Amino acid sequence: MLSIVVPCFNEQESLPYFVKEVEKVASIITHSVEYVFVNDGSQDDTLQSLRQLYKNMPDRVRYVSFSKNFGKESALYAGLHASRGDLVTVMDADLQDPPDLLPQMIERIETSDIDCVGTRRQDREGEPVVRSFFARLFYKLVNKFGDTEMIDGARDFRLMTRQMVDAILSMTEYNRFSKGIFSWVGFNTEYISYENRERVAGTTSWSFWSLFKYSIDGIVNFSDAPLTLAALLGGLSCIAAVIALIFIVIRALLFGDPTTGWPSLASIVLFMGGLQLLFLGVIGKYIGKIFLETKKRPIYIVKETEKDIKKER
Ligand code: UDP
């Protein structure tokens, strides 16, 4: 069986198109198909649509509806948790992940030792230039300094074996960053590329600011490189200070001590103060993550599933 996990946040308009397209593909593959929709606290009628979908196809549709918006990462976890298939795929509801790639992905995973077939966009066409620039910078930084490789342009859309899904489910951390998690669990992953597509309907839930915060999370959740950088810079400036001190003492002994040079002194004090505050912030970021992690809060809270409809009958 193939499970299709679909996180949905305000996707009422996209859902009909999504199901229509996936049904076309489902009819040509030999696997039976199970949909696992996760309603991530949508404010529109996504939940009603999901109830209706379940009533139309009770053998194939399941859903999990959250008590509020927990974010896509939590929705993915819940969907993977609920899935039962031997093969599991994760797809966005907006058809930016083309379902027509599925047969090819299934074929690839079944005829080789690959555990996961991922997808990546060929280009960033149609994306604001500034956003592309920062996205590229992010991938360069994490791949250079982090220990977990993240592929530029890789989407969350992927087909995985049950074994890999179970590995992902065993990572119960609260601060979830899927791109890192998929890569951290290992297994053989192969990527196929396709041309970027626009959403069929609705709007993206990402603003520039939210993407920026997301990228900081990506770095902090999967690497302690910023902490190493702080220690390194601290060490370097210590050495520089000692050298400067020796230089000044010797100069004062040889030439006396005229009180010039205060502007450079002020700049140095400001620079060091700023550096200390910056890295205090970096350390604070990690402490914040530790704080949330030690609370051991659940990753998501379920309010309703298709079983509730079953009971009503
Ligand atoms: N999504 C979600 N919870 C959120 C935000 C998004 O479940 O808080 C879902 C959304 O419904 C969609 C997928 O995650 O299926 C990707 O979201 P979106 O299309 O907004 O992101 P983009 O494709 O622009 O990266």
Ligand code: MG
């Ligand atoms: Mg999208």
